[in-house]
Amino acid sequence: MANKIPNSVIGAVSSVIAAHYYSHSKLNALFMECGAPGDVPEGNCEAKCASWLKHCNEVTGVNAFAVLGRVIQHFMDQEPSEYRPEIEAGQRRIREALSRNQLSYQVNGHVTLAGASPATKTLADFLRAGDFASIEAEFARAVSQLDQDPHAAITAASSIIEALCKTYIEIFSLEMPNKQTVVPLWRSVQTHLGLNLDPTLENDQKRILQGLASIVDGIGAYRTHIGSAHGRGVLPPAIQVSEARLAVNASHTLVIFIMERWHGA
Structure with a gap:
């Protein structure tokens, strides 16, 4: 993915977001909280909105797509x-602008590569419907980023979890945790999954779930330290493609397990 937000996306987002908030003070607070650099534009x-997003493209060390998301x-x-x-019209306008540039918005504020065709459903829609094929496609997209951008692949995998x-x-x-990052979110889900009632297998399954909890913790730490979600600086920490692949594949295993448990596959 190019590291600059396309002008057509800037135009659509600026028009929609400005109309939605319709307040200089709210927009100032929003952009500053989201990490937009520099002074408040005139x-x-x-x-x-347009000036601030363009400035994100121009400043070295700023992840413009992270700010946009x-x-x-x-x-x-x-x-x-x-x-x-x-609201629906504005969401559709932004998605269409992203799609024309082969980008996609995913829940929780992530702008990712979308391929050649427009995204017609959100990730949450696929999860609710038990659409395993579409989730597999999301992971395939993360895998496709590994060689070129392993940091982004880790961010994508963590975002799916x-x-x-x-x-x-x-x-x-269930009660939504105050801190909506991957580890506390997983803890809320883990306690609700349930285990096999056979006491012979229960302890074995507990061990596996404890292992999955460690995987989630590791992936969350990876994302914080080397993923693309929080900006990378000029020289992001190095990671081997094999290490990133392990994180993505572990994420895939966890997500499919939860979906099978959830949808009774």
Whole structure:
């Protein structure tokens, strides 16, 4: 993925986000909280958004796509309402702009490569429906990034675990942890999964689940330290492709296990 936000995406996002928040103070707080660099740009709300996103492209060491994802996260992750049709229209406009540039928005504020065709469903939709084929495709996309960008592959794999856990928690009305990162999310899901009632197997399964918990902890730490989600600086910590592949494959195993448990496959 190119490291600069395309102008057509900047135009769509600026128009939609400016209209949604319609407040200089809210936009200033939003962009600063999301890591946008520099002083507050001049101009009206839409011009301000466009200038700030363009500045993200220009500043060395700033992950422009990470900032973009955080800026649009709240707007994109909210459920459309019949009382506010402009939300669904705005979400569709942003997705279409991303798709035209072979990009896709995924839940929890991640902008990723989307391939040649537009994304018609969100990751949460695939998870709710038990759409194993589409989840396999998401992991295949992460694997395809390994050689070129192992940091982004780890971020993608961690994001899929986070999306799965958040969706699971919402579907089963579990308590959402205050800190919505991969480890506390997994802990909430783990306690709800249930184990085989046969006491002969229960201890064995507990060991496996404890191992999975360690995997989640490791992947979350990887993402924090070397993934692409929080910006990488000029020289990100080095990682071997084999190490990144291990993290992605471990994520895949965990996600498929939870989905099979959830959907009774």
